[in-house]
Amino acid sequence: MVPEQAPAAPRTTGGAATVPGPVTDLRADGAHDTAGARVPxxxxxxxxxRFGGVVALGGVSLDVLPGEVHALLGENGAGKSTLMGVASGTLRPDEGTIVVGGQDVEHLTPVTAGQLGIAIVHQHPAVLPDLTVAENLRVALGRARLREEGAEPRRTMRALLDDVGCEAHLDDRVGNLTVAQKHLLELAKALAQRPRVLILDEPTAPLGSDSVDLLFDRVRAAAATGTAVVYITHRLAEVRLLADRVTVLRDGRLRGTAATxxxxxxxxxxxxxxxTLESTFPPKRPDAADAPLVLEVDGLTGEGFTDVSLQVRRGQVLGxxxxxxxxxxxxxxxxxxxAASHGAVRLGDEARHGRQLLRDASYLPADRHREGLMMSMSVRENAAVAALRRFTRGPFLSRRRELDAVSGEMRALAVKAPHPDTPVTxxxxxxxxxxxxxxxxxAEPRLVLADEPTQGVDVGxxxxxxxxxxxxADQGVPVVVASSDAKELEGLCDVVVVMSRGHVVERLEGEELTEERMVRAAVESTTHRRTTDVERPATATRTAGIRRALEGDYAPVVALAVVILGLGAFILSQNDRYLLPFNVTSVLMLVTALGFISLGQTVALLTGGIDLSVGPLAGFLVVVASFFVNDGAALPVLLAGFLLMLVAAGATGAVNGSLVRFAHFTPVAATLxxxxxxxxxxxxxxxxxxxxxxxxxxxALLTTVGPIPVVFVVLVAVTLVLERLLRASGWGLRxxxxxxxxxxxxxxGxxxxxTVVAAYVLVSVLVFCGAVLLLAQLGIGDPAQGVGYTLTSITAVVLGGTSLLGGRGTFVGTLLGAFLVVQLLNATTFLGLDQEWQYLFQGALIVVAAVVYSRLRGTRAAGV
Known part of the structure; x- marks a missing residue:
């Protein structure tokens, strides 16, 4: 409850109320009532x-005033993020009311929340990893907002990023950004909306001190203009620095609200x-300095660090x-x-490297979503996966031993989960x-390595x-902790080494191990990386540009074009009839039919789905046409036949999309x-x-200009239009x-x-275009034809570089992929090979494409 008079401690019962406060120069939406009190x-x-049988929120009330920073505290699972999910429209409450700016909102969604001026920076950023930084900003803000200032949109985007200290390039793939950069991008999107209410969920967890200072400045500036800021954190020091009021939740219930x-x-x-917590940090071992060495690192060098040496003794925690x-x-x-490195590493009396370290060490990554957890699996499966050898009896896994061990560890760590088989998400x-x-x-490791182990974790x-x-550490296992929180390292660690530009610049222990000494050592260091100052900027810029090009969507297009030209040159060198007009026309007609169907398959894959029905649909449409598009049929009958084909195609797409989105079929099951x-x-x-x-x-369909079919020209035009829409339209971004x-x-929003239902309808419409070409090639309604186009279209799309996981790809690449598939079929004839060579070639190309594309697009580890 908000106290009517300032108490020594917050009250823990009652409802919300308006809070008296001085009249300041607030925005129009920060209204005051007639008594001068600020209205929330x-x-x-x-x-x-509730989520199933779990009560996430049980009658929580919260008022947020214009121009204030309101801290929201509580343990993990207390309901903070759930409450803000309700406030931002991503979750719908089972009961309760939401009032924004005096307006009662019955059905708050992310779109309406944005329209009402509510912006949120999520604890796990709502970023789109397959899109670039610029595209993420366009999805979040729209073209209109980016052009408001009158500047060129990219210049506006750059300014938004600079304002929060985000150094990411606009053309960087967001999946390749560090955790900190993703959070800063999320913050830039939120501030760009000039919100009435700004919700920040653990915003400083992955940030360094410079970025934290900049964030605090932005939060204060936003509050000064009348923006209401809800600040979720586990760090009480931040509450003292920023918050005007504080609210505490525990176990999904309001425990109190008071002025900070x-x-x-x-x-x-x-x-x-x-x-009552007696102490945040456990006592250190005073005798550890004389204990035997359990970890020695000498002259270790790798990507991002050089000549690192350190020692850990039994009972010590190294920071x-x-x-x-x-x-x-x-x-x-x-x-x-x-990661690759060279130098000496010893665990106890044994030298270790490479695979041995991989087997001996347990690593806790900073980004738990990207590297730490298998999000589609349960708590039990995630916890047990590295220790399965402990739970086996002969060749079999003992479910009881696994469950007992996992349950025991969950109790020891006080993991709040209804059951070990609860989804970790x-x-x-x-x-x-x-x-x-x-x-x-x-996993019973010989070495524990923890990167930001308490990021996003509550104080308890x-x-x-x-x-x-x-x-x-007391059990003799060396523990190494990397943290951006110097106070954490001071309280936890026996020894701390300070790194700057990849070098160890200072070693601190005993009375020297203080937050001040760590910060000073980091910011006053003059150490440089191995590259010279003159060479590094140009080299880094050039390397980054090359990397972006190789990871871009058009790298597969270039690779395919080279393969097609190379293969064509080889076939021509073996058979000079390869480029005769008849063969050129035949190849391009086959490419056209497959191309349209493959363009449709591309649309499905871009959504993260797939359409196995494209082949049978094409064959079915040809069968339908065979009843109407016949010699001697009147024009209305011909038109009715094509119209019926189009309606049947559209209906199929609508059914597929509806099964996926509303009946919750997987795309494979629905389209099967x-x-x-x-x-x-x-x-x-x-x-x-x-x-x-x-x-x-x-x-009419086989009309050519020279050896080039007119329908092939139409295919190319449709491909270019779709490609343009994919890159530059709201539809493509969505x-x-x-x-x-x-x-x-x-x-x-x-x-x-x-979006998904419309995508499947478009898939079927493009298949209709392919079926029109197929009926010209077949000349008869054959129910057995068309089925093979399903796998062939998927082959063409994969060769074109579209990801089977969704989110990225190109229509141009698909067109070239279709061309290569037909070219391989044609090559077997001109090279005098048996038909099985066609499948061998296709299989080999798919394997090579999958390996090459995954290597080119392999996202870097955070921070690399």
Whole structure:
């Protein structure tokens, strides 16, 4: 409850109320009532939210005033992110009311929240990894907002990023950014909306000190203009620096609200954890300095760090400090055997390297979503996967032993999960981090490496993690912790090495181990990386440009063009009839039919789905046409036949899309149903080939200009139009956004269901175009034809570089992929090879393409 008078501690019962405050120069939406009290710009009243049988929120109320920074505290799983999900429209409450700017909002969605001036920076950024930084900004802000200032959109984007200290290039793929850069990008998107309410969910967790200072400046500036800021954090020091008021949640219920100056840290901690914490950090071992060495690193050099030497003695926890991005994460990955390095590493009396380190070490990555967890699996599976050898009896896995071990570790770490088989995605961020730690401990490692181990973890869980790391060190296992929180390293570690530009610049222990000494060592260092100052900027810029080109969507297009030209030159050298007009026309006609169908398959794959029904649909449409498009048929009958084909295609796409989005079929299952149904209908309509296609229609479709079919020119034009729309239109951005990260797209206001259903309709319309060409080539309604186009179209799309996981690809690449597939078929004839060579060539090309594209697009480890 908001106290009517300043109490010594926050009250823990009651409802929300307006708060008296001085009249300041606020925005228009920061209204005052007649008594001069500030009226909340956001009011949540008696909010209830359940997930299955778990009560996430039980009658929580919250008022947020214009121009204030309102801190929201609580343990992981207390309901903070759920409450803000309700406030931002990403979650719908089971009960309760939402009032924004005095307006009662019944059905708040991300779109309406944005329209009402609510912006949120999520704990796990709502970014689209397959899109570039610029495209992410366009999806979030729209063209109109980017042109408001009158400047060129890219210049506006650059200014938005610079304003929050994000150095990412506009053409960088977001999946390749570090965790900190993704958070800064998210912050730039939120501030660009000039919100009435700005919600920040753990914004400083991955940031270095410079970025944190800049963030604080932006938060204060936003509040000064009247923006209401809700600031979710686990760090009480940040509350003291920023917040005007503070609200505490525990177990999904409101525990109290008060002015920050009226409540002590001890009182806040008692409300947060429901008990009094005796100490955040466990006691250090005073005798560890004389203990035997358990880890020695001498002259270790790798990508991002140079000539690093350090020692850890039994019972010690070693910390690695420094400004984020100075080689700390890279060093940990090398010690874990995950990155190449050279130098000496000894565990106890044994030299270790490469695969040995990979087997001996347990690594806790900073980005738990990207590297730490398998998000589609359960808590049990995530925790046990590194220790399966402990749970086997002969060749079999003992479910009881696995469950007992995982349950015991979950209890020790106080993981809040209904059951070990609960999906890990349903856990809060801090509990997910505990699952990562549980996996590390269950593996019984000889070395523990923790990169930002308490990122996004509440104060109570943080103390538990510190105690566990200390206990592991006491058992003789070396523990190395990298953290951007110098206070954390001071309290936890026995020895700290400070890194700057990839070098160790200072070693601190004993009384010298203080936050001030760590920060000073990091910022005053004059050490440089191995590259010279003159060479580095130009080389780095050139290398980054090359990397972006290789990882871009058009790299496969260039590669395919080279392969097509090379193969064509080889065939021509073996058979000079290869480029005769008849062969050119025949090849291009085949490419046209396959090309249209493959363009449709590309649309499905861009959404993250697939359409197995394209082949049977093409055959079915030809069978339908065979009843109407015949010699001697009147023009209305011919037109009715084509119209019926188009309607049947559109209906098939609508059914496929609806099964995927509304009946919750997987794309494979939904389109496999259509595959079987369409094939059955084809044979029902025509048990055997029949229905000769009109010669006039066939001749019209086979019209050429020289050796080039007119329909091929149409295919090229359609491809270029689709490519332009994919890159420069809202439709293209939405399509790729859904395929890249559906939940992030939904948070950004993309209407996912209509986008996907419309995509499947477009797939079928493009298949209709291919079927029109196919009927000209077949000349008869044959129910057995068309089926093979399903796999062939997928082959063409994969060769063209479209990701099977969705989110990225090109229509131009698909067209070239279709050309290469037909060229391979044609090559077997001109080279005198048996038909099986066609399949061998296709299989080999697919394998090579998959390996090359995955290497080119392989996202770098965070921080590399």
């Amino acid at each position: 710009v956001l009011r949540l009243t008696d909010i209830h939210k 100056v009226d409540v002590s840290d001890d009182e806040l901690l008692a409300l947060i954890v429901g008990r 690695i400090a420094g400004v984020v991005g100075n080689g700390q994460s890279e060093l940990l990955r090398a010690l874990a055997g995950l 349903s856990l809060s961020g801090g509990n997910q981090q505990k699952v990562v730690l549980a996996r590390a401990l269950l 869980a943080r103390a538990e993690i510190y105690s566990i790391l200390r206990r592991v 149903v259509a595959y079987i149904a369409l094939q059955g209908l084809s044979f029902t309509l025509r048990a055997s080939p029949g229905g000769i296609i009109s010669r006039q229609v066939t001749d 399509l790729r956004a859904v395929g890249s990260h559906e939940e992030a797209a939904r948070r950004l 993309v209407k996912v269901n209509p």
